């Protein structure tokens with residue numbers, strides 16, 4: 001199998017390098033090819049998603065992404081929007097057709113104390129957020145900014161909702177069988193369509209699973225006050241952006257949270273944390289999310305569940321043995337990666 | 346002064362009655378007139394915001410609202426959107442021109458244990474969320490739903506952003522002097538306008554205050570992992586809906602959280618919790634949020650800060666003495682209200 005890595009910006013290169021070390025260990029037969037994305041690509045080619053990268057990902061079996069974006073005052077952020085680093089990431093997602101973004105949030109036994117929540121609330125939390133990734137306010141063409149007014153449009157078609165809903169139900173079938181669909185149907189027409197399309201998919205094929213609908217404000221609240229009530233949470237793109245970052249702090253650090261973006265072709269795997277320019281290059285970034293993204297790549301991208309479990313177990317053991325600074329520990333990126341490597345061997 | 350109360354649906358009537366008892370005690374000179382809103386208004390008049398209510402609020406010095414909306418399976422939710430209970434609330438906000446919604450989130454000393462967060466994170470949290478209330482996806486006319494697609498538009502004008510930004514800076518000036526403006530400027534044009542307009546207001550008149558800009562996903566995360574870093578949080582309508590419910594759980598219960606909606610005319614004061622139809626009529630609802638909304642009415646609506654402080658102190662003492670069920674206590678609505686009344690006398 002052929003894997004493309006896109007280390008990107010900030011701590012992206014460090015954590016991707018760690019994940020690649022682990023991948024080479026558990027899947028020595030894969031070929032790995034590195035390409036440019038985001039700010040790093042802008043520096044080299046003037047574009048955040050260069051043609052060479054586009055062509056490389058087209059032929060890949062899976063793509064492992066680092067992180068994209070500079071500090072707030074970066075000159076990249078003063079470029080016209082389509083030339084900024086984040087636009088490279090969005091263009092990549094679109095080019096790969098990855099419409100379903102899976103973000104698992106799991107509090108590992110024995111690591112409840114890392115959570116900002118009281119341990120009794122954090123214990124046993126195991127949520128899968130399924131975020132629609134190619135629709136809504138993100139990609140719509142009806143967007144405008146002039147000096148005195150601006151707008152963006154949140155738009156969905158029934159087909160776009162149905163295809164991501166199927167992924168959520170499929171995932172729920174392998175878990176505890178419950179899907180909570182998020183919307184703001186008391187205010188938004190687009191949420192009414194969302195609700196009705198999700199309901200239809202459920203009624204047609206997944207009546208053995210439990211579906212309920214909750215408002216986005218209520219979900220934000222309950223994710224904090226009672227996260228144990230959720231199994232699979234299905235949401236549109238922007239709500240998912242907000243709710244998945246929110247949920248991601250429950251285990252204690254964004255540095256733990258991987259993601260998989262799936263569609264009809266190859267999958268895209270990336271940590272959900274940002275590029276953290278303030279700590280880039282210091283060797284202190286937590287590579288756990290990148291390594292766990294590589295595990296998701298093994299599971300969903302290469303269909304190697306045993307290797308994926310192996311890596312996940314090794315990360316859990318390394319976390320118990322000595323976490324990185326974001327979790328209050330002292331392990332460097334390298335030391336943590338070595339601990340994972342020791343545990344997978 | 347003339348106050349209009351709109352008890353509304355679910356637990357609205359119970360908690361509003363409690364707040365009215367307290368108001369009569371500390372401001373015996375006010376006249377109070379009750380009117381219909383939401384589902385209760387639909388039942389009586391066929392409309393969620395009847396003409397009589399519209400006229401009554403027009404002449405009022407302040408409006409005290411209960412809660413609006415039925416259970417998910419309520420027949421009200423099958424009415425055409427403009428006739429549903431929530432549309433009555435939105436029409437009320439618009440009719441009163443209340444564009445700045447203030448939602449204070451404060452963890453009271455000695456009540457840290459009520460928070461879902463670890464006590465060391467909850468201690469001392471004192472945030473004011475300033476939510477734009479009349480713009481964005483909520484009221485825009487460009488909305489559509491047909492069988493196969495739907496859209497809503499998030500739109501702001503510079504003037505709409507500037508007026509609510511002024512309220513946020515004014516409030517920050519009376520607090521710790523820091524405003525965090527929330528946007529998603531890495532993706533949305535409307536957020537770029539938001540950011541630039543807030544920046545302008547700051548530069549023109551409030552350079553002595555600290556302003557910074559953060560992405561909505563990051564704020565959702567940091568409100569949980571490090572809420573102590575926030576003073577005033579300024580946000581557009583839908584982001585504010587999500588973030589304020591999220592922040593509201595930090596003190597332990599939505600049942601504690603009041604709000605004030607201000608504009609150019611009279612203010613609207615309401616608890617931020619919903620109508621909680623599951624516990625309506627049982628006499629167990631927490632009236633604290635409604636009573637604290639009455640305190641905000643005294644402060645912002647009638648300019649009686651001493652009376653407002655008096656009520657807030659009484660609520661804090663009653664909470665320490667014995668909270669309601671939502672906070673793990675056993676006080677009924679009536680018993681809790683009596684405790685507040687004892688404390689204001």
Ligand SMILES: CC(C)[C@H](C(=O)O)[C@@H](O)C(=O)O
Pocket residue numbers: 069086089241272531532562
């Ligand atoms: C960087 C940004 C465009 C991106 C998003 O909003 O999708 C990020 O926040 C994420 O969640 O992956």
Ligand SMILES: CC(C)[C@H](C(=O)O)[C@@H](O)C(=O)O
Pocket residue numbers: 186187217414431434586617
């Ligand atoms: C009931 C609903 C329309 C309302 C809103 O979204 O504004 C509520 O959630 C709130 O926050 O006051």
